[in-house]
Amino acid sequence: MIRFLVEKEFKQIFRNSFVPKLIVAMPVLMMLVLPWAANQEVKGVKMSIVDNDNSTFSERLIHKLDASSYFRIVDFSPTNDKALNSIEIGDADIILEIQSGFERELVKTGFSKVMISANAVNAMKAGLSSSYLASILMDYVAELRNEHGGINKGINILVIEPTFKFNPRLDYKVFMIPALMVMLLTMLAGFLPALNIVGEKEMGTIEQINVTPVKRLIFIFSKLIPYWIIGFVVLSLCMGLGWLVYGLRPTGSLLTIYLFSSIYVLVVSGIGLIISNYSNTMQQAMFVTFFFVMILLLISGLFTPVTSMPNWAQKVTIVNPLKYYIQVMRLVYLKGSAFKELLTPFFALCSFAIVFNTWAVVSYRKSK
Amino acid sequence: MVSVININKSYGTLQALQNLSFEVNRGEIYGIIGPDGAGKTTLFRILTTLLLADSGMAFVDRLDVEKDYKQIRNIIGYMPGKFSLYQDMTVEENLDFFATVYNTTIQENYYLIEDIYKQIEPFKNRRAGKLSGGMKQKLALSCALIHKPTVLFLDEPTTGVDPVSRKEFWEMLKRLKNQGITILVSTPYMDEAKLCDRIALIQNGRFLKVDTPKNIVAQFTEALWSVKSSKMHRLLKDLRSHPEIITSFSFGESYHITINGTLKKEILFDYLIHHGHSEIEINPIQPSVEDCFMFFSKSN
Incomplete structure (x- = not known):
C-alpha cells in the first residue's frame, strides 16, 4: 500500500513545476554561491595558556591578554598536549604557548618565540582571533621596548608562527559548507513535506483520502519518505560538490554524518508535521515556517558563533536542534570527531526527535 | 442502511445539527434538501467518519460511525462538494490511484462505472485540474464508485454543473440505484428533489419534513x-x-x-x-x- 502512495508522491513532486527545480537549484546555489558570501566578528575567544617560562615577562603578557575583551583565559595547561586536549573537548578556542626561557632570550638576544594554535573549525573566528592575539603581542613588545630602551633595536623582537588546527588555510568557506548542508536538509526533509500535507488540506484532497481505508500513519509516512530520500540524495550531492569544487572531504566518518543526518531529519520532520497540524493553508504554514527557520538559523551558530552571543541567547540555543546538527557537521567534517565525542548532540537530537514527533501525534489527534 | 439517532453537532455557539434522527432504506435515493449552511455537509462528514458528532449515534450498514469507522471506510463512497481529486494527476492516474487505495483494480469494477467513465475516457491522459466542471464531477463519481461501495454519499454533486450534465448525472444515479447501491445526496436545488425516492427538508440543522416528494407536496x-x-x-x-x-x-x-x-x-x-x-x-x-x-x- 505505502509503495503506491510513495509512487504517487514522487509522480506529483516531479510533475510540479517548482519543486524539482528547487531540488536542483538549492544545492547548487548553496554550495557554489553562498560559501563566498559571509563575514563575521569575533569576541570572547576562549584561551588556553601554556606558560613554560613562568617569568615576570610572561606574567605581564598574560595580564595584558586577560584585560582585553577579545580573550577570556579559561585555563592554564602545563603542556601543549594538555591544552590541545581542551580544544578537543571544546573548552578552548585558541592556545598561546610561551616557551621556557622567553624572558631570558628576550633580554639577551632580543628575539623570542611564542606559539599560537587556534581551533579553525570556525575559520573566521580562528583567523581573527589569532591576528588579534598577534597585535596584542606586538603591542606588548612595543611596551617592553620603551621600558628597556636597551633591548635590541631590531624590527621584530617576537616571531609569531600561528598554526590553525583543522582548517589550516583558514578558509571561511570550509567552515560554511557543512552548515549550509544542514540548511538544505532542514528545508527539504522538514518543511517541504509539511507544506505538501497542508497543500492537500487546502485542496481538500485529504478528505478524499481520509474516507478511504488508508491509515493516517501510512499516509504521513508516504509524505515523508520521498522527501527523506530526496534529502539524502541532495546531501550526498552536496558532499560531492564540496569535494569537487572545494576539495573538501569529511575528515570524520561518513557513517557518523549519515547517522546524525537521519536523526536530524526525524527532528525537522516532526517540527514540519506540527506546523502542518496547526495550519489550514499553505500561506499560514509558509509564514510559520519562515518565522521559525529565521529564528533557529540566527541562533544556530551558522553565521555567528554561539559563544559570541549574550548569555541569555546562548541559553536559548540549548533548545535549537539546528545548533547541534551544525555543530556535529562541522566537527565531523573538519575536525574528524568520532561518535563518542558527539554524545551531547546525539542525545540532544534524539530527545528533540522524540518530543517533536510525540507532539505531532498528539496535536494531530486534537485537530481531529 | 443508514440510521441516525439524535445526532448533535455544534461549532462554538452555532448549532449545526440539532437532534437529528432518520433512517435510509437499502437501495433508495435519499435526498437531503436545504439551503447553504443548513448542516448538510456536517451531516455527511459525520456519516463518512470524517467528523465526530457531539452526541447521538449513527450507523452505516449497522456499523457505528465512531467505533467501526475502519470498516465503514471500506464500504462507502464519498464525493465531497468541492472537487477533491489530485489536479496534477491525469484522469486515469486518479482512478487507478483510488482503485489501488481500496485494494482493487479498475478492471474489477469497471462495469459499475462504465457508463460514466467512457464519457471521460477520451481525456484519460489529461490532468484532472484541466477538466471542465461536468467532467470533473464524472471523474469524482467514478473514483467514489471504483471500490463498489454499498452506500454512496454525494455532497452537492451538481453545484456548479451545467443543466445538461445535471440531468445526465441524475440518470446515472438512477442506474446506480438499480445496481443496489444506496445513495444519500444533498442538494440546494429544489427541482432535483423530485428525482429522489425520499427527501428530507433540512434547515438550521433540523429536518422540517421527511417523506416522498409526492407526499411532501400533498401535505401542502x-x-x-x-x-x-x-x-x-x-x-x-x-x-x-x-x-x-x-x-x-x-x-x-x-x-x-x-x-x-x-x-x-x-x-x-x-x-x-x-x-x-x-x-x-x-x-x-x-x-x-x-x-x-x-x-x-x-x-x-
Missing part, C-alpha cells in the same frame, strides 16, 4: 397563487401587508403567495390596482417542493 394544503405585476419590487411589500395573505416569496419572475380561505382573486386584483399596480396576473398553481420548503420553513 394551502391555496397557492402566482402573482405578477409591472412593479415587482413594490408588489412584494404590498402583498406582505395584505392581512389575508399568509406567506409571499419570490420565485423567479413571480411571487408565490398562500392565502387564507376567504380571499377571492377579484378582491386581491382590486387591492393591487388600488395600490397603483398594472399588468396584474394572478393564477392558482400546483405547489412544488420549493413551495413546500418555503412554507414549512416559515411555519416552523
Whole structure:
C-alpha cells in the first residue's frame, strides 16, 4: 500500500513545476554561491595558556591578554598536549604557548618565540582571533621596548608562527559548507513535506483520502519518505560538490554524518508535521515556517558563533536542534570527531526527535 | 442502511445539527434538501467518519460511525462538494490511484462505472485540474464508485454543473440505484428533489419534513397563487401587508403567495390596482417542493 502512495508522491513532486527545480537549484546555489558570501566578528575567544617560562615577562603578557575583551583565559595547561586536549573537548578556542626561557632570550638576544594554535573549525573566528592575539603581542613588545630602551633595536623582537588546527588555510568557506548542508536538509526533509500535507488540506484532497481505508500513519509516512530520500540524495550531492569544487572531504566518518543526518531529519520532520497540524493553508504554514527557520538559523551558530552571543541567547540555543546538527557537521567534517565525542548532540537530537514527533501525534489527534 | 439517532453537532455557539434522527432504506435515493449552511455537509462528514458528532449515534450498514469507522471506510463512497481529486494527476492516474487505495483494480469494477467513465475516457491522459466542471464531477463519481461501495454519499454533486450534465448525472444515479447501491445526496436545488425516492427538508440543522416528494407536496394544503405585476419590487411589500395573505416569496419572475380561505382573486386584483399596480396576473398553481420548503420553513 505505502509503495503506491510513495509512487504517487514522487509522480506529483516531479510533475510540479517548482519543486524539482528547487531540488536542483538549492544545492547548487548553496554550495557554489553562498560559501563566498559571509563575514563575521569575533569576541570572547576562549584561551588556553601554556606558560613554560613562568617569568615576570610572561606574567605581564598574560595580564595584558586577560584585560582585553577579545580573550577570556579559561585555563592554564602545563603542556601543549594538555591544552590541545581542551580544544578537543571544546573548552578552548585558541592556545598561546610561551616557551621556557622567553624572558631570558628576550633580554639577551632580543628575539623570542611564542606559539599560537587556534581551533579553525570556525575559520573566521580562528583567523581573527589569532591576528588579534598577534597585535596584542606586538603591542606588548612595543611596551617592553620603551621600558628597556636597551633591548635590541631590531624590527621584530617576537616571531609569531600561528598554526590553525583543522582548517589550516583558514578558509571561511570550509567552515560554511557543512552548515549550509544542514540548511538544505532542514528545508527539504522538514518543511517541504509539511507544506505538501497542508497543500492537500487546502485542496481538500485529504478528505478524499481520509474516507478511504488508508491509515493516517501510512499516509504521513508516504509524505515523508520521498522527501527523506530526496534529502539524502541532495546531501550526498552536496558532499560531492564540496569535494569537487572545494576539495573538501569529511575528515570524520561518513557513517557518523549519515547517522546524525537521519536523526536530524526525524527532528525537522516532526517540527514540519506540527506546523502542518496547526495550519489550514499553505500561506499560514509558509509564514510559520519562515518565522521559525529565521529564528533557529540566527541562533544556530551558522553565521555567528554561539559563544559570541549574550548569555541569555546562548541559553536559548540549548533548545535549537539546528545548533547541534551544525555543530556535529562541522566537527565531523573538519575536525574528524568520532561518535563518542558527539554524545551531547546525539542525545540532544534524539530527545528533540522524540518530543517533536510525540507532539505531532498528539496535536494531530486534537485537530481531529 | 443508514440510521441516525439524535445526532448533535455544534461549532462554538452555532448549532449545526440539532437532534437529528432518520433512517435510509437499502437501495433508495435519499435526498437531503436545504439551503447553504443548513448542516448538510456536517451531516455527511459525520456519516463518512470524517467528523465526530457531539452526541447521538449513527450507523452505516449497522456499523457505528465512531467505533467501526475502519470498516465503514471500506464500504462507502464519498464525493465531497468541492472537487477533491489530485489536479496534477491525469484522469486515469486518479482512478487507478483510488482503485489501488481500496485494494482493487479498475478492471474489477469497471462495469459499475462504465457508463460514466467512457464519457471521460477520451481525456484519460489529461490532468484532472484541466477538466471542465461536468467532467470533473464524472471523474469524482467514478473514483467514489471504483471500490463498489454499498452506500454512496454525494455532497452537492451538481453545484456548479451545467443543466445538461445535471440531468445526465441524475440518470446515472438512477442506474446506480438499480445496481443496489444506496445513495444519500444533498442538494440546494429544489427541482432535483423530485428525482429522489425520499427527501428530507433540512434547515438550521433540523429536518422540517421527511417523506416522498409526492407526499411532501400533498401535505401542502394551502391555496397557492402566482402573482405578477409591472412593479415587482413594490408588489412584494404590498402583498406582505395584505392581512389575508399568509406567506409571499419570490420565485423567479413571480411571487408565490398562500392565502387564507376567504380571499377571492377579484378582491386581491382590486387591492393591487388600488395600490397603483398594472399588468396584474394572478393564477392558482400546483405547489412544488420549493413551495413546500418555503412554507414549512416559515411555519416552523
